Amino acid sequence: MSNTVKLPTDSEAKALILDIGRRMYDKNFCAANDGNISCRAEDGNFWVTPSGVSKGFMKEEMLVKVDASGNIIEKNGDYKISSEIKLHLKVYEERPDMNAVVHAHPPVSTAFACARKPLNKPVVTEAVLILGEVPVAPFAVPGTPELAETIVPHVHGHAACLLANHGALTWGTDLIQAYYRLETTEYYANMMVLTGEMPVPVHVLNDEELAAVEERRKGYGITF
Numbered sequence: 001m002s003n004t005v006k007l008p009t010d011s012e013a014k015a016l017i018l019d020i021g022r023r024m025y026d027k028n029f030c031a032a033n034d035g036n037i038s039c040r041a042e043d044g045n046f047w048v049t050p051s052g053v054s055k056g057f058m059k060e061e062m063l064v065k066v067d068a069s070g071n072i073i074e075k076n077g078d079y080k081i082s083s084e085i086k087l088h089l090k091v092y093e094e095r096p097d098m099n100a101v102v103h104a105h106p107p108v109s110t111a112f113a114c115a116r117k118p119l120n121k122p123v124v125t126e127a128v129l130i131l132g133e134v135p136v137a138p139f140a141v142p143g144t145p146e147l148a149e150t151i152v153p154h155v156h157g158h159a160a161c162l163l164a165n166h167g168a169l170t171w172g173t174d175l176i177q178a179y180y181r182l183e184t185t186e187y188y189a190n191m192m193v194l195t196g197e198m199p200v201p202v203h204v205l206n207d208e209e210l211a212a213v214e215e216r217r218k219g220y221g222i223t224f
């Protein structure tokens with residue numbers, strides 16, 4: 001599919017990522033350093049949020065620019081690229097018509113992700129219009145290539161998907177659209193709850209899943 005949208009300049013892309021990051025943080029869509037944002041710039045490369053930084057406190061110099069393979073094109077200082085870059089690049093690979101990707105952990109959407117239950121109760125016209133059904137991608141450990149693979153069947157014919165026991169992922173022809181889809185996903189999840197569709201039973205991670213996540217913690221160097 002051809003990509004006919006006017007892409008942002010570097011400075012437009014960076015300013016917009018910071019703005020969307022603040023909105024995500026203020027809306028409680030991402031706790032602490034959670035979540036990540038990317039968008040395609042006019043040169044075809046991608047600006048991506050750094051790891052280990054709150055989305056509410058980003059500065060332009062923290063953002064990293066990569067090519068479609070994840071090679072770093074431009075960065076300042078010691079900021080590392082988001083560990084979920086593989087997830088973002090997989091969306092762009094599968095959907096070359098998309099120019100922005102947003103990942104966060106909005107609480108109600110994430111509760112449905114923990115129940116591995118799609119958003120599929122067509123009670124609110126806005127949600128139906130904007131999103132249709134929001135499927136759930138199978139479980140994989142955050143930050144791994146396996147997680148990126150889980151979304152492949154879902155990025156075609158959908159505007160958003162939930163990541164099992166993790167959070168939500170949206171994409172769009174521009175960053176505003178990708179972000180609005182995240183807001184609408186959380187709105188849809190809230191409406192599901194308010195109309196009696198609860199995210200239960202929850203899927204508690206089994207021993208194998210838990211061990212894989214704990215192994216990943218070591219990779220991140222997280223200690224208590």
Ligand SMILES: [Zn+2]
Nearest residue numbers: 035104142167
């Ligand atoms: Zn996440």
